Amino acid sequence: MKEKYVLEYSEDVVDEPIVYSLVKHFDVMVNILRAEISPGHEGSMLIEIESEPERLEQAEAFLRARDVRMIPIAQSLGFREAGCVDCGACTAVCFSGCLTIAAPDWKLHVDREQCTACGLCVPACPLGLFTLKFGN
Ligand code: SF4
Ligand code: SF4
Structure with missing residues (x-):
C-alpha cells in the first residue's frame, strides 16, 4: 500500500535521521515530497510511504515513540x-x-x-x- 503523510517533528528529534531509520529498520519505501526542517526548531515533512500494512504499523509506532506526529494527508x-x-x-x-x-x-x-x-x-x-x- 502507498500512502501520503505529514510528519511533524518536535524540536528534540529534528536532528535524528528519522527517514533513514524507517527505511533501514522497517524496510519501507519513503519518498520525501517536501520538507521544512531547521536544526533546533520544529519541522514538518510531506512523505509518501509504500509498505506492507504490518510494517507501516511498526513504523508508526517507531515514530510515535520519538514524538513524531504522523498525520494522514486527508487530515492535514x-x-x-x-x-x-x-x-x-x-x-x-x-x-x-x-x-x-x-x-x-x-x-x-x-x-x-x-x-x-x-x-x-x-x-x-x-x-x-x-x-x-x-x-x-
Ligand atoms: S485541497 Fe488545496 S491543498 Fe489539497 S490538493 Fe486541492 S489545492 Fe492542494
Ligand atoms: S469561499 Fe473560499 S473555500 Fe469557498 S468556494 Fe470560494 S475560494 Fe473556495
Missing part, C-alpha cells in the same frame, strides 16, 4: 466550511479533484482523500478558509 487540510460562499476560486487551483463545484447544488464539495497537500488553495481563497498542517 483545515477548512472553515461555515464561511464558504461557494465562489469557486479554490477549485481553479486544485488539480487533484479534491475541491469541486458542480450541478445541481453548485456548492463547494471537499473530497479530502484526493488532497495532495499542494497548498495552492490556501492563498486562492479570498476569505482565508483553508489551512494546511504542512507549508503554511
Whole structure:
C-alpha cells in the first residue's frame, strides 16, 4: 500500500535521521515530497510511504515513540466550511479533484482523500478558509 503523510517533528528529534531509520529498520519505501526542517526548531515533512500494512504499523509506532506526529494527508487540510460562499476560486487551483463545484447544488464539495497537500488553495481563497498542517 502507498500512502501520503505529514510528519511533524518536535524540536528534540529534528536532528535524528528519522527517514533513514524507517527505511533501514522497517524496510519501507519513503519518498520525501517536501520538507521544512531547521536544526533546533520544529519541522514538518510531506512523505509518501509504500509498505506492507504490518510494517507501516511498526513504523508508526517507531515514530510515535520519538514524538513524531504522523498525520494522514486527508487530515492535514483545515477548512472553515461555515464561511464558504461557494465562489469557486479554490477549485481553479486544485488539480487533484479534491475541491469541486458542480450541478445541481453548485456548492463547494471537499473530497479530502484526493488532497495532495499542494497548498495552492490556501492563498486562492479570498476569505482565508483553508489551512494546511504542512507549508503554511
Ligand atoms: S491543498 Fe492542494 S490538493 Fe489539497 S485541497 Fe488545496 S489545492 Fe486541492
Ligand atoms: S475560494 Fe473560499 S469561499 Fe470560494 S468556494 Fe473556495 S473555500 Fe469557498
